[in-house]
Amino acid sequence: MAQVPPTATVEGVSIDTRHWIDGTRVATSTPNTSSTPNTSSTPPTFTDHSPIDGTPLAPIARGGPGEARAAVVAARTAFPGWAATPPVERARLLHAVADGVDARAEDLAAVETADNGALLRSHRRGVMPRVAHNFRYFADRLLALGHEDFDTRGHTNHVSWDPAGPAVLITPWNAPLMLASWKVAPALAAGCTVVLKPAEWAPLTASLLADITHEAGLPPGVFNLVQGYGEEAGAPLVADPDVRRVSFTGSVPTARRVAGAAAANLVPCSFELGGKSPLVVLADADLDLAADLAVEQYDNAGQVCLAATRILVEEPVRDAFLGRFLDRVAKLAQGDPRDEATDVGPNIHPRHVERVDGFVRRAVEAGAKVVTGGGRNTALGGNHYLPTLLTDVAQDSEIVQEEVFGPVLTLQTFPEGDDDEAVRLANGTRFGLAATLAAGDRDRAARIGARLVAGTVWVNCFFVRDLSAPFGGARSSGIGREGGDWSFDFYCDLKNTVTAPKGWEAHHE
Template sequence: MAPPAPEAPENSSHTATVAGVPVDTRHWIGGRRVASASGATFTDDSPLDGTPLAEIARGGAEEARAAVAAAREAFPGWAATPPTERARLLHAVADGVEARTEDLAAVETADNGALLRSHRRGVMPRVAHNLRYFADRLLALAHDDFETRGHTNHVSWDPAGPAVLITPWNAPLMLASWKTGPALAAGSTVVLKPSEWTPLTASLFADIAHEAGLPAGVFNVVQGYGAEAGAPLVADPGVRRISFTGSVPTARRIAATAAERLVPCSFELGGKSPLLVFADADPELAADLAVEQFDNAGQVCLAATRILVEESARDAFLGHILDRVTKLTQGDPRDEATDVGPNIHPRHVERVDGFVRRALDAGAKAVIGGGPNTALGGNYYLPTLLTDVDQDSEIVQEEVFGPVLTLQTFPDGDEDEAVRLANGTRFGLAATLATGDRERAARVSARLVAGTVWVNCFFVRDLSAPFGGSRDSGIGREGGDWSFDFYCDLKNTVTAPMGPPLLERSRELGEGRARHG
């Protein structure tokens, strides 16, 4: 068991009480709490009502260097730690997450505005599940040996080195565990930079990991802005892997920096996913799938925000979805009855509303919503559905990342046009398909450009499956063994036959290869 972390005094300026939970606002570097060398902080506001939650240590180049140095120093020991022990420690961290589910859920709801009931029942249990899955997968990681002209090939996964993990604000701890779990299981050490809009549960997670016995320097947290903390982290020569979830422009900058040192990157970026609804689909199911896209106030990269409906099914579909949206309750995410909470930040609400206003000015019609929820004020935006939009319009082509859907139609029976519209953006993260025809489902799914295709369902994700995007939606795949392929250096060891008679035969084989090139 690791020694107790340095405790901040109860009334320390380094501790904020959020939803009744004490949260240390300093970085976690090398197994201890570290204030920013400059003394600078930034304010973390709650999306619920805009009130300040905490003053967070604002990291920069010095904290980035220190965190990577700590990860480098800890790497040899962690890489040499037997897989069974690494797995045990990850299970211990998962135990800690489960023990603090209520605290984590309450803090994350205050920090990012997602539903408290979802955090309690789904998100935080998934955090623990992510850690347990990769711990168990590590112990099952294997490739069958194979023979080549009498020689044995043995494939192994060697820990790659310190990994910088940069996570977004829409599912802060869940996405952090999705990256941290496989990186630590693989034997790599980690520097996590959470979003400046949602840093709090990353700090709690550092406490949990420490209490579980994770060695100093194996897991580090640097808080701050991308330009000040993220940029020096990805540029540090000690970093051997970079995993980033966020925007396409930021990913391009990271990729350019990483390219100078040939550091492998994994990017999960934006989406503009389609929901294709054929006339033979179950209309109730299709409407349910559409309404699911308002989950987390539309702040989900996988959301199928472009609804493409077969013309003959349009009116019935609209009737069903209108009925469902009118039954949604928008309000305080801490209330069990709430279905749609606030968006993350006033600047983000302005961005979402800008997309909608420009679409309306261009001729779109809002059949549902169309602006902020003035009754609630603040960061609440009405669930919105826009019709009369063109395929090449901004609202169809660009990711809004809010509770805004568009509806287009395609001619009856015209799968080619449905696929053309579905594939008609620069993104390719996911696609959802509603149909009652099994053969059509197979035909259309095969033609969709997407990392994940859901047929008559949505957001069913198994950690054994590859996850990632095509086109501008990302680079690489994670999940299952694909995560270990990323966070490790794969090695193939080729062993010649042993013993004098076999050694002579091995030389003969070698001479034969030399003669024949």
């Protein structure tokens, strides 16, 4: 069998495409069902393609049960030492990881754009600095973590956070490195060891992160990386009896399977899942701002779980809002995400584009009207899908109820002054990840916002995210919260030690 080189060059950046297990690069071979990884550089692999033009980027080591087990064993073995590492030292190492991200920010931005098709300018200016910030934030938060002792009838209660154990972290392809850092940073800060399983459609920056953690000085086994398909690598990871936490970001159907596997071992799970969020535009809103917020939902070609894809407009301002919105859509530049002038890049994969287009075609067949877009961008070809807006959609229709995860928005209206109907429409799906309000009256916005089922409500803004705030969804949008002390609560077992005021005398006689 022909050998596969262990490295690939993407955008001038050398990337080792093997797994990272116990401080060592590991390839796979077939068949592999043992608990010991094969350290040769032979297949099986899978090919990673760029969504920009379909170019093959790299052969990626394809993990299975053997690699999954070896990574968990490495994490389990490293756990006692890492959990016992003083918080100051853990924080220092996380700051070193952040420094490594900053030092390689240009490389990371270029590789991630090639790998998942998001805008290079966004990766440079926002995403990669945010990755470094995530590590720094949780390092600093670790050192501030604590709860004041309190008294119960003269007894002292002391609350502490004990690291739970090895954590399996499964991340999506739409913002690969940033979403990985949202999980890796708090898990490591909490004292857990981790096994990261990145999405197979965009795995490259996760491999670079492994190098960065190694260069920062993390001990072997503290950070592990297993690449591959969910059913081959992810499934044995979440079912492993030595895993103590599972954090997953992705689809609802996959989360159900993950939950079932983890439940057999009574392993707590944190899920950040899909969304079908509303943007409620009230008649007294600044309509220019409302239109800006609506167009912002095409960010990352619509591949954002938080996107407010259902625009709900108070009837008197429907036409005025729509005119402003269409003016802005007409100015969007779609094209190569490496071009600074591009506003909307490609979707991730041909299969995903077909899925997005299927939603639109079925909606039109059911009576929806295409106001703009409605299909692939034939001038660009490939994975580029036109920013789309559909009207004349029923509340119970598929296009309103199901997550498309592409540049597709719908527009509905509600009667003037009918807050009940606005809330009914906004809450009228099985999801509850986020909601956005455009409003002029602060009191009315507060009343409506308080009734919305959502983990995050933005008023006259969008995507303002502070790591000190809880992040997560209600209903089918997830379980648990990430951010601040909520992350430590998940990755730790909280312990309360109660000490009596008496009983010490005998030891001091």
